[in-house]
Amino acid sequence: MPELPEVETIRRTLTSVLIGQEIQGVEVLLEKAVKPSSEQLIRALVGRKIVELRRRGKYLLLLLDDDSRVAFHLRMTGRLLFLPKLTPLEKHTTLVLNFTDDHSLRFVDPRKFGTVVLYWPSTPPESLKKLGPEPLETEKAVVVSSLTTAAARRKGPVKGLLLDQRVIAGLGNIYTDETLFLAGIRPTRSVREITAAEWEKIYQSILTVLELAIEHRGTSRRDYVDGRGEPGNHQCYLQVYDRKKKPCLVCGSEIQYTRVAGRGTYYCPACQH
Numbered sequence: 095m096p097e098l099p100e101v102e103t104i105r106r107t108l109t110s111v112l113i114g115q116e117i118q119g120v121e122v123l124l125e126k127a128v129k130p131s132s133e134q135l136i137r138a139l140v141g142r143k144i145v146e147l148r149r150r151g152k153y154l155l156l157l158l159d160d161d162s163r164v165a166f167h168l169r170m171t172g173r174l175l176f177l178p179k180l181t182p183l184e185k186h187t188t189l190v191l192n193f194t195d196d197h198s199l200r201f202v203d204p205r206k207f208g209t210v211v212l213y214w215p216s217t218p219p220e221s222l223k224k225l226g227p228e229p230l231e232t233e234k235a236v237v238v239s240s241l242t243t244a245a246a247r248r249k250g251p252v253k254g255l256l257l258d259q260r261v262i263a264g265l266g267n268i269y270t271d272e273t274l275f276l277a278g279i280r281p282t283r284s285v286r287e288i289t290a291a292e293w294e295k296i297y298q299s300i301l302t303v304l305e306l307a308i309e310h311r312g313t314s315r316r317d318y319v320d321g322r323g324e325p326g327n328h329q330c331y332l333q334v335y336d337r338k339k340k341p342c343l344v345c346g347s348e349i350q351y352t353r354v355a356g357r358g359t360y361y362c363p364a365c366q367h
């Protein structure tokens with residue numbers, strides 16, 4: 095599933111080709127993927143120009159010239175591709191924005207969980223409104239306070255807290271495991287036991303892990319490609335994720351696999367406490 099680094103890479107690869115594009119037509123091929131409805135989406139978007147691309151957590155936002163916005167969430171398998179209009183539609187295409195030049199933006203989504211929501215900034219959808227701070231663009235004190243405040247109010251494993259988009263935006267299964275490995279903390283540890291010094295370590299590890307993953311243009315395991323259809327490289331640099339029974343890259347111990355917060359989880363029993 096695309097997480098913050100993948101969506102950020104898509105944003106960067108699409109920005110130069112989408113800014114200034116005027117939407118000529120909208121084809122909705124999967125009604126349930128769009129909100130409020132295909133009719134409203136078509137009426138609102140045709141004739142509009144794209145002025146900016148932003149990312150919020152795992153959402154990619156298109157900002158239009160009348161201040162309306164379109165939020166894409168790729169969920170499990172969504173891809174956003176900028177292609178010539180003449181390119182035949184890929185199977186599982188759920189939405190097409192055709193531009194006044196020879197290009198189109200395609201939303202291709204085999205598992206069909208991805209969503210496209212039209213909204214105005216004054217009335218954002220609940221899921222966007224509730225998002226926690228952006229780890230890379232928010233002051234450190236705000237991010238750390240969001241983590242420690244949430245930890246004081248709840249129980250359960252630290253991994254579950256990091257996956258909660260209301261506490262911190264953009265982390266998913268891969269980058270929580272990578273973060274906790276770098277921080278030397280077991281994903282199963284109770285949030286109540288994490289010390290102030292460890293939260294500090296977790297925060298620094300989040301920054302390091304996300305910045306490196308963005309530098310490598312995201313992790314491609316199955317579906318993820320950037321806006322040009324190219325895979326990322328960060329799968330070659332993962333330290334612990336998807337390395338069950340392989341030797342730890344730091345100490346050589348066998349990487350363990352377990353389930354935490356309902357998600358498959360990898361950790362080193364020697365490096366993480």
Ligand SMILES: [Zn+2]
Nearest residue numbers: 342345362365
């Ligand atoms: Zn180790």
